[in-house]
Amino acid sequence: MKFQAKNILGVAALIGFNLTAIADELPDRQQALPSVAKQAEHLYIESAALADIPAGEFGDKVRLGYQLFVNTQQLRDKHVGNELNCVNCHLNAGNKANASPLWGAYFAYPAYRKKNDKVNSFEERLQGCFTYSMNGKAPESGSKELVALSAYSYWLGMSGLMLQHNVAGPVPELSDSELVKGAKRDDFILPEAISSKMDQNALAQLPGRGYPAVPKAEQAYSPERGAKVYQAHCQSCHGKDGQGQMIADVAALPPLWGPQSYNWGAGMHRVGTAADFIYENMPLGKSVQLTPQQAWDVSAYINSQERPQDPRFKGQVTDTQKQYHQHDGYYGKTISGKVLGSASSANFPKK
Amino acid sequence: MMNKMITAVIFVSSALSIQVSASVPDTSPKELQQTVPAAAQVCLSCHGAQGQGIDLAGPKLAGLSSAYMMQQIKLFQSGSRQNPLMQPMSMTVQGDNIKVVADYFASQSVDKIDLHYRGDKVVIADPAEKIAYQGDWSRDLPACFSCHGPSGVGAEQFPRLAGQQASYLKTQLEAWQSGTRKGDADNMMGNVASKLTAAEIDQLAQYFASLK
Numbered sequence: 001m002k003f004q005a006k007n008i009l010g011v012a013a014l015i016g017f018n019l020t021a022i023a024d025e026l027p028d029r030q031q032a033l034p035s036v037a038k039q040a041e042h043l044y045i046e047s048a049a050l051a052d053i054p055a056g057e058f059g060d061k062v063r064l065g066y067q068l069f070v071n072t073q074q075l076r077d078k079h080v081g082n083e084l085n086c087v088n089c090h091l092n093a094g095n096k097a098n099a100s101p102l103w104g105a106y107f108a109y110p111a112y113r114k115k116n117d118k119v120n121s122f123e124e125r126l127q128g129c130f131t132y133s134m135n136g137k138a139p140e141s142g143s144k145e146l147v148a149l150s151a152y153s154y155w156l157g158m159s160g161l162m163l164q165h166n167v168a169g170p171v172p173e174l175s176d177s178e179l180v181k182g183a184k185r186d187d188f189i190l191p192e193a194i195s196s197k198m199d200q201n202a203l204a205q206l207p208g209r210g211y212p213a214v215p216k217a218e219q220a221y222s223p224e225r226g227a228k229v230y231q232a233h234c235q236s237c238h239g240k241d242g243q244g245q246m247i248a249d250v251a252a253l254p255p256l257w258g259p260q261s262y263n264w265g266a267g268m269h270r271v272g273t274a275a276d277f278i279y280e281n282m283p284l285g286k287s288v289q290l291t292p293q294q295a296w297d298v299s300a301y302i303n304s305q306e307r308p309q310d311p312r313f314k315g316q317v318t319d320t321q322k323q324y325h326q327h328d329g330y331y332g333k334t335i336s337g338k339v340l341g342s343a344s345s346a347n348f349p350k351k
Numbered sequence: 352m353m354n355k356m357i358t359a360v361i362f363v364s365s366a367l368s369i370q371v372s373a374s375v376p377d378t379s380p381k382e383l384q385q386t387v388p389a390a391a392q393v394c395l396s397c398h399g400a401q402g403q404g405i406d407l408a409g410p411k412l413a414g415l416s417s418a419y420m421m422q423q424i425k426l427f428q429s430g431s432r433q434n435p436l437m438q439p440m441s442m443t444v445q446g447d448n449i450k451v452v453a454d455y456f457a458s459q460s461v462d463k464i465d466l467h468y469r470g471d472k473v474v475i476a477d478p479a480e481k482i483a484y485q486g487d488w489s490r491d492l493p494a495c496f497s498c499h500g501p502s503g504v505g506a507e508q509f510p511r512l513a514g515q516q517a518s519y520l521k522t523q524l525e526a527w528q529s530g531t532r533k534g535d536a537d538n539m540m541g542n543v544a545s546k547l548t549a550a551e552i553d554q555l556a557q558y559f560a561s562l563k
Contacts, residue, residue, distance in 0.1 A: 050473050050474055051474045053473070053474075063473045066470065066473055067470040067471075067473065068470075069470075070469040070470040071468050071469050071470035071471075074470075085469075087469070091488065092485075092486070092488035093485070095488070096488050232536075233536065233537055236508065236535070236536035236537075236539075237498065237536070237539075245498075245500075245506060245507060245509065246506065247499070247500025247501065247504060247505065247506040247509070248466050248500050248501040248502070248504050248506075250468065250500070250501060252496065252497065252498060252499070252500040252501070252506075252509070253497075253498065283536075283537055283539060284493045284497060284498075284539070285491055285492065285493045285539065285542055285543055286491060286542070287537045287538045287539050287541070287542030287543075288537045288538070
């Protein structure tokens with residue numbers, strides 16, 4: 001039954017239905033991005049070097065995936081509606097442990113997501129990134145872009161596992177239709193040296209997956225205190241107004257709120273998710289370590305600013321809030337006399 | 352103290368006066384006096400009349416933002432940036448003149464260069480270019496271009512690296528390492544520089560200098 005439902009959705013996407021429209025009809029409890037406990041560094045898989053991506057058609061897809069990932073602005077106005085690039089939140093081109101690495105996600109899909117109440121393939125998860133984090137319009141199922149991003153994610157993960165388990169030879173090539181599914185499926189073929197040591201669940205919980213949970217803070221998070229943290233530690237790069245820094249027409253430093261940032265449906269708008277990311281990964285290169293309290297507070301400050309509308313909005317902020325925002329976010333809440341979400345900017349605006 | 356500084360300034364100005372005329376052959380000193388703000392005259396002997404830089408004497412200022420240069424003058428004055436020439440020289444520019452000088456050099460043009468973006472190349476053989484575009488996250492070293500932008504052209508508080516003198520870039524990375532240059536937020540640049548080897552500093556300095 002599940003398989004059939006998936007097929008119907010796949011067909012719908014192929015004939016031009018907007019997946020977001022289908023997701024609209026489904027309950028959403030906005031499950032937070034799963035995080036796993038932080039583990040000793042030597043356990044993290046290490047992908048092969050980019051120079052080891054093989055020549056040929058399969059390698060070309062992997063390389064294109066890398067290029068789209070670090071320069072997602074190539075897809076501006078086609079699939080991207082803000083100034084962000086995937087690499088802004090997934091550091092080291094999606095290859096950094098504890099910065100939501102692609103290799104962690106690839107081996108965790110297909111997976112059930114509360115966000116749309118169904119089992120999502122890896123490409124469906126990627127489509128979510130385009131709709132929400134990139135405030136854009138997702139590439140179609142099976143498109144060149146989704147195949148490339150899937151191929152790159154697969155290659156990072158599989159090459160890392162092969163190195164970790166001393167499996168020689170090239171990364172096995174997969175067809176496009178296999179690539180976009182993700183690796184958490186019974187018919188996914190793994191070298192015996194790996195499958196004998198790690199089952200599907202172990203692979204879906206690779207150390208370094210997601211962002212590790214920031215420790216609890218002593219006080220409830222506060223945007224007011226967060227403003228001070230922002231001024232002291234964030235604004236020299238992300239700007240007084242949170243709009244990042246444009247250099248040679250690209251946002252070298254990404255905007256954190258406003259029309260050019262992620263929208264109200266993106267996982268990063270959740271105070272906890274952004275606090276996890278910030279505590280572990282910011283400031284870039286980590287010259288200082290923020291306290292858990294600072295991470296929570298500054299996340300609250302950043303995420304209590306206006307940003308592009310939740311794409312599931314149908315005209316009433318209260319309705320969208322009730323249906324999709326029963327969690328640690330500021331959508332629908334009143335800050336400085338204004339209801340957040342009531343003055344949100346457009347979804348997928350052209351540059 | 353002040354006398355010592357003034358002596359140093361006079362010494363520096365006179366020692367380098369020969370280079371001034373050599374660096375601006377098409378412009379007479381009289382014309383310079385008319386086109387360059389009075390407060391910036393003191394800078395020309397080392398940085399050139401158009402802020403083009405004079406190798407070994409002073410780095411290129413054209414291509415840097417006014418906000419960045421104002422901040423640097425203040426850091427020299429406070430001692431956060433230590434340099435035996437620039438500390439006394441910076442003291443000669445005070446008050447509103449700091450902005451006048453910074454605006455003058457920020458308004459000087461630089462040659463357009465071909466911009467290269469992250470991802471243009473997947474495999475990068477040159478070790479400096481690789482650090483510049485991809486960093487080395489095995490030691491938490493971010494890519495230079497994540498702050499200095501495509502081809503290191505910089506903007507606002509992030510200085511332009513493209514086309515800067517190799518000797519200057521090298522001494523700056525060393526100064527960040529040793530702590531004789533400070534003053535950014537959270538010591539971000541000191542932290543980055545501390546992870547670089549001496550060989551990498553040489554390679555990066557040469558690489559960025561070649562981007563013109």
